[in-house]
Amino acid sequence: MRARGPRRRGRALVCPPPAGPPPPLPRSLCPRGFLRGGTDPRSAPVALSRHALRRRSGGAGAGVEGTLRLRRLVHGIGVVHPAGGIELRPGDRSHGGRGGGAPPRIRADRGEGAADDAPALAPRRRAPGDGALAARGNGLARGAAARDPPPPGRCGRKARDLPEYGAEMRVTAVGSGDAFCSGGRGHTCWLIDDAQGTFMVDFGATALAALKRLGREPDGIGAVHFTHLHGDHIAGWPFLLVDAMYRSRRRSPLVVSGPPGTKDRLQALWSACYPAAAERPLPFALEVRELEPGDRVELAGRSLRAFRARHMSPPQIALSLRIGDLAFTGDAADIAEGLCDGAALLCTECTNLGESTGEHLGWKTLREKLPAVPQVLLGHLGEDARRGIAPPPGVRVCDDLDSVEL
Template sequence: MRIDVLGCGSAFSLHHTTSAIRIIDNQQAQWLIDCGPTVPRALWNRKVDINAIDVIFFTHIHPDHCAGLAVLLNHWKSFGRVKPLQIYCQSEQQTVLVNQIALANWPHTELTFPIEILNSQPEWKWRGWQIRTAFAQHEIPSQAIRIEADNHVLFYSGDGRPTDATQSLMAGSTLAFQECASWQPLTTDASHGDYPACLALCEKLALNLMVLYHTQDADRTAITRACALHPNLRLSNDGTLFDLEKPNWLQAAL
């Protein structure tokens, strides 16, 4: 399993792509997690083949996590994608995606490839992947996801503060991505994570590596310095590739 960090930025970052990752398993199956407004450009810069991505999973439907979908689909249509695409999303939030699919092809009604929109569930299987989701604490329902594949476990929090349910998904992960908007502690009812709480959670779960992302631009320097003192924490960066198949992947990541 490889994890390509397409973007680590907050919603309005001036310097980083909006937060998203690409997951590639050992059979070259690929998932895209979230697709904010600047994510398509990150895919184009990597020259990702138009038929490479099998699934897009949306943690939640805020603009910085979904506004790039119409652009990406329009690009795939324009260059002749034929591979079927599956999209997983919470059922209550799918209307926005349906509208973006329509926009991607407007004024026409058919793309060059089929799209199937599916309800994300608490647990399901996709090919050889075992998938579980749980809700973080956010202003709208936002799902964390745990993917078990190729003898590895990936956790990706989506937006929001950790909950008991998302902590359960994170436990035992090979690699964990946790949203961390703020260097300063936030109130316990906040919609985003903060560095002190993330550090405490990383130590509580004795994680191999917790990668912090979706951080405000102004807080990145302080969090980078703090992470340097903790070997199991690091701040995410656009373009980082975690290759979990390499024996020394953790040392290389740190």
């Protein structure tokens, strides 16, 4: 059969494919990994992908095959479609470092499923004047953006629930924002670990998510003390119950306290959010104690004293609480007399930068009347307060998940 020569089609010169195998290439031009015992990588007896077999069986011309070989050698990756699309074989990795066929490598210091080139948990954007999230004061305070969620298997009581460094108590700001979640912060509530176990003061709508970000098991909470019945302080209650009923199957008892009307308000909230679940009995014992200002009680192994807080209009009552050596203002226009006597730490709201209003404390007023308490934690912060407060020694502007140990 006579070889065909070049022919013209219009103004274009069409060349026939060359006969015979392509000439060998020098070793210096072959990318690492393509040489097989010194043979030409284009004709080496290596396994072909099904795409390459389909193309070869389809009668692709040697000219096209030569182009594919050249592009494969230049780019150092798998089979190249004539249209220009790149298909990676298993084990290949794209030049961008992402999206390749190779499975991602797992770093020992990252959780399972995190690729080696994936960025770490990015710190939350902070407004000017928010301050650093590194360890402050005695070096025991830690912020949310300064740590990733704990690794799996480290959420047990021995690993997470007890204070560290020989401390007797840890106080954590589960949320530090006001009712509007100013600055992206959660509703203010406090988590306390002590020798008797774990309890919380208030439980807003964002509390359950924050607990799980901390790696804390909600079933480990033995008591919840509500200062008053506004939504940003109680709206997490139905989520705590539904988690206990359907996920964790809680069995340990829970003690709850609050101002008059707490039991009815919590039940109404539970029924409104999950009416079918609210008709079923809880799988654990629930004790609800309603407190009047001036009451002194023992709850969950701790002494508790209730003070009237100036925040709500009668007949509703808001409370400030003294629990052991800790004082909590809740939402209040001032600090109740006697609340801080002998206290080791005060957790107070500070919604405004200026003067106190009829319902909330302001920094200008609070700064002039700071009680003689070794440490003060500021929560329930509005945007102007968070940006503008320059705290004196012993006072800390809290961020979500900040903690201090006593």
